[in-house]
Amino acid sequence: QxxxxxxxxxxxxxxxxxxxxxxxxxxxxxxxxxxxxHQVPGTAPKLLIYSGDQRxxxxxxxFSGSKSGTSASLVIxxxxxxxxxxxxxxxxxxSLNGPIFGGGTRLTVL
Amino acid sequence: xxxxxxxxxxxxKPRSSVQVSCKTSRGTFSNYGxxxxxQAPGQGLEWMGGIIPMSGKxxxxxxxxxxxxxxxxxxxxxxxxxxSSLRSEDTAVYYCARGRFLEWLFPFDIxxxxxxxxxxx
Numbered sequence: 691q692x693x694x695x696x697x698x699x700x701x702x703x704x705x706x707x708x709x710x711x712x713x714x715x716x717x718x719x720x721x722x723x724x725x726x727x728h729q730v731p732g733t734a735p736k737l738l739i740y741s742g743d744q745r746x747x748x749x750x751x752x753f754s755g756s757k758s759g760t761s762a763s764l765v766i767x768x769x770x771x772x773x774x775x776x777x778x779x780x781x782x783x784x785s786l787n788g789p790i791f792g793g794g795t796r797l798t799v800l
Numbered sequence: 801x802x803x804x805x806x807x808x809x810x811x812x813k814p815r816s817s818v819q820v821s822c823k824t825s826r827g828t829f830s831n832y833g834x835x836x837x838x839q840a841p842g843q844g845l846e847w848m849g850g851i852i853p854m855s856g857k858x859x860x861x862x863x864x865x866x867x868x869x870x871x872x873x874x875x876x877x878x879x880x881x882x883x884s885s886l887r888s889e890d891t892a893v894y895y896c897a898r899g900r901f902l903e904w905l906f907p908f909d910i911x912x913x914x915x916x917x918x919x920x921x
Contacts, residue, residue: 737907
């Protein structure tokens with residue numbers, strides 16, 4: 691199944707921890723190809739996590755990624771107001787020989 | 801720091817074609833992969849295809865096969881995306897994005913600022 695499924699929305703208050711899930715299949719959810727992106731509407735996406743759990747330089751350790759079975763998760767701890775954005779997971783899909791994106795999760799900081 | 805600078809907004813008629821460019825500001829070009837990702841208004845991200853300039857080999861998403869052409873000009877460090885037979889559903893912001901690892905398209909490490917393409921009669 692060449693689809694990544696994310697919840698459409700998530701919310702939490704400042705300081706809390708929030709988890710965003712990304713469900714796929716064995717042909718796409720593999721640690722070495724999972725990545726997460728953050729996008730403020732009207733701006734370009736930004737890489738947050740790659741290879742499942744690696745952060746590019748400049749990304750704070752409040753952001754972490756993990757994988758279990760055919761699901762991946764993005765955890766944001768110590769939530770801040772400027773974390774309010776859309777979050778996308780992505781992974782390489784073997785059957786398509788290309789990357790696919792999840793539908794995105796809009797995070798609201800209450 | 802490497803930047804990807806894209807060409808400006810376009811307004812096109814249905815059934816016409818569009819070409820969007822993406823120039824790298826500095827750094828190595830040929831050894832990295834570059835992709836095009838689009839985002840329709842209010843929608844999510846969609847990969848269209850990519851190219852590794854060193855080999856010149858392009859890889860396209862099945863949905864766009866036959867309509868999209870991605871090329872790279874090593875002399876100017878510029879990647880191009882051409883889309884033909886435009887229809888209203890192609891109205892979107894088109895992003896170029898560089899792969900993080902050498903000679904691989906994915907994940908997308910650096911993004912251009914986006915180019916709005918509007919298809920309207």
